[in-house]
Amino acid sequence: MSELRELYQEVILDHGKSPRNFGRPEAVTGESHGHNPLCGDTVTIYITVADGVVADIGFEGRGCAISMASASMMTEMLRGKSLDEVQTMFTQFHALVAPSEPACEADFEAPDLDKLIVLAGVREFPMRVKCATLPWHTMKAALDGGSEEVTTE
């Protein structure tokens, strides 16, 4: 039960139930659609970049508590960040949740990711890592202006 509690922390359940920044911001400079064909979860990320900074970001979609919370918390974290910072956080977030990169754990600089660290519990659930990373990959695609759908596969 403890690993489950670690995975489904209050903050994750809260974001899963009441996602922040849900919806399309007004002036969008990039958007991308992500899809996990294995489970059917979908997420669309809308991003507004001005002067090299994420001025606004929002999302829509439906999925499990982990994917919704990950998307919601990501949007909270990224607003106001420079594109360089976004890239760093993207890399760090993968190191946090992807069990294939355990070496990163020791080097992991928690302060940068702040409260995203609650998603670290996903590491113990390899089948669920993609739920957490899909919003991040989709966000990257939105930044890169890609029109192709992002999939987890």
Place this chain on the structure above:
Amino acid sequence: MNTAPARRVDRPPATTVPFDVDSVRADFPILARTVHGKPLAFLDSGASAQKPRQVIDAIARCYEAEYANIHRGVYELSAKATEAYEGARARVQRFVNARSASEIVFTKGATEAINLVATSWGGTFLKEGDEVVLSVLEHHANIVPWQLLRERTGIVLKVVPVDDSGAFRLDDYEALVGPRTRLVALTHVSNVLGTVLPVTEIVRIAHAHGARVLLDGAQGIVHRSVDVQAMDVDFYCFSGHKLYGPGGIGVLYGKEALLAAMPPYQGGGDMIERVTFERTTFAPPPARFEAGTPPIAAAVGLHAALDYLATLDATAVAAHEHDLLAYATERLRAHNDVRLYGTASEKAAIVSFTMDGVHPHDVGTILDRAGVAVRVGHHCAQPLMDRFGIAGTVRASFGLYNTREDVDRLIGGLDEVREIFG
């Protein structure tokens, strides 16, 4: 819910004993293991069933003592392997009551069987504007091959709806079948809802319009008695691995005259009569459709699985599965936050449900930690999910070896979900 009809067992062996779930469970070694420190409650037989010791041993014996390639050598081992492979075909013939063993084509699984029919029969005999009737219940394996064929030939796909209980709408089906209908390709039993389709009426209506019938029996063969002659289906296909047999082998049954008129699906060794660079003539069915070295040991394993099933009292097995279905349905219905999908009067031992406010994947993860293995998601049936306006369900599918205790474990796991999701 009606009690499932008994599985037909031709030549019931003398060893038939009353159904005893504990002794059946003892035949499946994997059921003794734990998952996350909990005993395994395996409720995903609809995706792939576990294997009895008899099947595992038969495969080991094949590789240890009787393995060689078939239809090739003049040596003893090759002769033995050929005998074993063709013996498996004859066993399948008896199991589904085909007229002849040459009507039994071994494939990789039900998916390949459907692709074979779509490519070979459909590609040859269906023309632009010809209609193929499917249902909203279909697994992607019985949708996508027809869409691929539609791209090549311009056939038209018609889809029979279900009612809110998940029952096949026979009146809509009857209205959809018309003069342009060339094939009706339907699942025998829904892999998501457990709905059993009314095969007799389906075949009668199709044949009255001169259309052929293919049944996807991936679930049907497991939960219902199948007699292809009595059903009068034109094609029937299933996978070995859902029927307690090994992976990598499946069956396409086709009426002899239909198979005889079909061109090869793949080219290679074992499917030819005579090859020259100018011209090749093909072997008759079933060899025509079995290019390359087949999964010989898997055929032996499938044979062992069918022999194993024949040692069980079919009526008692059906009653046991029906009891599990009724018990699971009753226990799930007792919870206000659980929504059941698939409540047709004729259904097999499969239950699909959602929990209010919790995504199926989160339910599945929490159940897994409780040692309960269920499938969650769209079950390769996205059009059906769309029909009910959901992204996915939690599915518990029952097999020979499941018990009421497994159902209790499932229900207990749902309590843990509520505890976490509050």
